[in-house]
Amino acid sequence: MPGHHDPTSDDFVCVATLDSPTEAHLLKGVLEAVHLTPHLADEHMVRNYSLLAPALGGVRVLVPASEVAAAHRAIEEFESGAYRLDDDPDEDPAARR
Numbered sequence: 111m112p113g114h115h116d117p118t119s120d121d122f123v124c125v126a127t128l129d130s131p132t133e134a135h136l137l138k139g140v141l142e143a144v145h146l147t148p149h150l151a152d153e154h155m156v157r158n159y160s161l162l163a164p165a166l167g168g169v170r171v172l173v174p175a176s177e178v179a180a181a182h183r184a185i186e187e188f189e190s191g192a193y194r195l196d197d198d199p200d201e202d203p204a205a206r207r
Contacts, residue, residue, distance in 0.1 A: 120174030122149065125181045127168045131157045134169035137185070140193065144184045146177045 128134045131153045141148040151170040156163045173181045187193065 120176050122172040123175050123178050124151075124170045125173055125178060126171040126185060128171065129156075129163050129168045131169050134171055137171050137188070140188045141171070141173065141181055141184055143193075144180065146173055146181055146184065148173050148181070 125148075126134075126137055128137065131150075134150050134153060138148045138150060149172045151172055152166055153169045155166050156169050159166065
């Protein structure tokens with residue numbers, strides 16, 4: 111289809127490497143929340159052979175090459191706390207203004 115870009119046709123690029131499969135899934139969820147299409151590589155190897163995780167290089171978070179810039183922005187926002195939840199969910203949001 112002309113003008114339609116299929117992100118699955120791109121080469122995949124590693125945008126993060128994490129030691130923990132749980133942290134990798136969290137980051138994958140962050141990227142999916144901003145409508146990107148991340149994939150995890152080596153998750154099962156790290157999970158099954160956790161003592162070898164450093165030698166395996168950890169769990170790689172991959173995105174299509176066309177999404178790399180957006181993924182880096184989302185990761186920076188996440189790491190800076192942009193998606194942090196309030197400490198007190200019962201607090202009235204109007205009281206913070």
